[in-house]
Amino acid sequence: MKRETFSTSLAVFFATLGSAVGLGNIWKFPYMTGMNGGGAFILVYLLFVLLLGIPIMLAEFYLGRKTRSNVVGVFDKLKAGRFWKIIGYLGLLSAMLIMFFYSTVAGWVYSYVFKAVRGDFRALGTMGTDEARMASEAIFGETLTGVSPMLWQAFAVLLVAVILIGGVKKGIERVTKTPMPVLLLLIIISAVRALTLPGAGEGLSFLMKADFSKLTTSSILAAMGLAFFKLSLGMGTMVTYGSYFNADNNLVGTSFKVAFSDVAVSLLAGLAVFPVVFTFNLAPEGGPGLLFNTIPLVFSMLPLGNLLLTAFFVLTAIAATTAMLSMVEVPIAILTEELRMNRRKAVILTTSLMFLVGVLTTHPDALFGHVEVAGRSLFDFFDYVSSNIFLPLGGLFITIFVGYFVRKDSLVREMTNDGQVGRASVIQLFHGILRYVTPILLIIVFLNALGILSF
Ligand code: PHE
Numbered sequence: 001m002k003r004e005t006f007s008t009s010l011a012v013f014f015a016t017l018g019s020a021v022g023l024g025n026i027w028k029f030p031y032m033t034g035m036n037g038g039g040a041f042i043l044v045y046l047l048f049v050l051l052l053g054i055p056i057m058l059a060e061f062y063l064g065r066k067t068r069s070n071v072v073g074v075f076d077k078l079k080a081g082r083f084w085k086i087i088g089y090l091g092l093l094s095a096m097l098i099m100f101f102y103s104t105v106a107g108w109v110y111s112y113v114f115k116a117v118r119g120d121f122r123a124l125g126t127m128g129t130d131e132a133r134m135a136s137e138a139i140f141g142e143t144l145t146g147v148s149p150m151l152w153q154a155f156a157v158l159l160v161a162v163i164l165i166g167g168v169k170k171g172i173e174r175v176t177k178t179p180m181p182v183l184l185l186l187i188i189i190s191a192v193r194a195l196t197l198p199g200a201g202e203g204l205s206f207l208m209k210a211d212f213s214k215l216t217t218s219s220i221l222a223a224m225g226l227a228f229f230k231l232s233l234g235m236g237t238m239v240t241y242g243s244y245f246n247a248d249n250n251l252v253g254t255s256f257k258v259a260f261s262d263v264a265v266s267l268l269a270g271l272a273v274f275p276v277v278f279t280f281n282l283a284p285e286g287g288p289g290l291l292f293n294t295i296p297l298v299f300s301m302l303p304l305g306n307l308l309l310t311a312f313f314v315l316t317a318i319a320a321t322t323a324m325l326s327m328v329e330v331p332i333a334i335l336t337e338e339l340r341m342n343r344r345k346a347v348i349l350t351t352s353l354m355f356l357v358g359v360l361t362t363h364p365d366a367l368f369g370h371v372e373v374a375g376r377s378l379f380d381f382f383d384y385v386s387s388n389i390f391l392p393l394g395g396l397f398i399t400i401f402v403g404y405f406v407r408k409d410s411l412v413r414e415m416t417n418d419g420q421v422g423r424a425s426v427i428q429l430f431h432g433i434l435r436y437v438t439p440i441l442l443i444i445v446f447l448n449a450l451g452i453l454s455f
Contacts, residue, residue, distance in 0.1 A: 022323025037214030064242025071236025
């Protein structure tokens with residue numbers, strides 16, 4: 001069977017951006033910034049995007065497009081030993097772990113769409129500060145209980161399955177094509193409104209003042225994990241998408257455009273959330289509920305607020321869905337190509353498993369830590385292990401592989417499209433970074449997290 005590709009470079013950009021931009025920007029970035037003390041965390045995060053994110057994204061694009069293969073098959077095509085294929089399967093495992101909790105949060109987003117349409121948030125605009133905050137928190141609390149979050153999660157996963165059965169062009173490309181600019185516009189509107197709130201000054205200084213004394217070992221690890229999670233790296237998503245890129249795509253250009261746009265969306269989400277936090281006396285370190293508690297408050301203070309709020313959550317749902325497509329495509333590509341499974345069967349098998357385990361994290365006991373694994377709630381455990389351990393570990397091996405086991409001239413040829421775009425010297429610089437900067441930085445952060453090295 002002929003392998004599919006995306007039709008144009010624009011389609012590639014939107015699909016890849018669709019993978020990167022998701023709940024990570026809108027939900028995770030603000031609450032993690034809140035939990036880790038603000039500005040200093042953001043700075044370290046940005047540094048990791050630059051020194052780890054972009055180089056590893058390029059390495060993944062190289063592997064994918066050069067071999068036109070899934071993340072396990074890549075290592076066969078490049079005649080690497082058995083060991084390396086384990087890295088591919090590690091990616092499959094990471095996809096599972098992430099989907100377990102990601103689909104839960106996607107379910108919350110869908111239920112917020114429903115609530116907004118029903119008008120549940122309308123009353124917020126008529127209340128005083130404290131009353132509105134409590135009402136908003138109560139709505140979120142209610143979202144987590146009963147069977148409805150499980151049904152919403154089922155809906156989120158089912159939608160992903162239906163789209164993925166359509167394949168690369170008729171599935172992924174079709175849904176990733178347009179929504180991003182509209183989402184951007186809505187985030188800008190909410191950020192602008194938020195910045196005119198009384199708590200805007202405090203919110204801004206929380207985001208921009210880098211107080212390095214707040215930076216702990218665990219927040220450095222978290223910033224690194226977030227950089228991987230955000231750009232969908234370390235588990236083969238970008239290998240898999242790269243394998244569908246058109247031959248004349250400029251890989252370096254794509255990686256920079258995607259990384260910068262992604263950071264911009266996260267920062268805008270931060271600008272929309274933190275002024276609200278300080279205006280309504282919410283706790284910045286409030287955790288995973290932060291987005292859901294704050295955003296309805298911003299929109300309640302805008303003309304046409306309910307309509308805009310609905311649109312905001314619809315677009316967040318789309319962003320979450322396009323990110324999930326890329327996550328689930330990793331196992332699908334492995335199953336269909338390595339095990340020659342039919343695509344429909346692979347999709348049904350993978351998404352069913354994701355739902356069946358994932359639904360366990362949706363139960364309040366698993367969310368709030370009445371059920372614990374290694375001292376964490378089940379939800380947190382899946383999140384922590386995937387972002388902070390599996391993705392960076394996958395990234396480390398990918399860097400080492402491309403830095404040390406791939407011939408430099410092959411890298412230069414693939415990245416410049418045989419001399420058509422870019423400059424060989426830039427690729428050589430990037431090769432040097434992959435050999436000496438990226439792996440060493442990753443190892444230092446790991447050793448620091450393990451307490452073996454302290455700084
Ligand atoms: N990058 C996505 C987000 O930030 C999450 C993701 C992680 C997607 C890993 C694919 C693979 O929401």
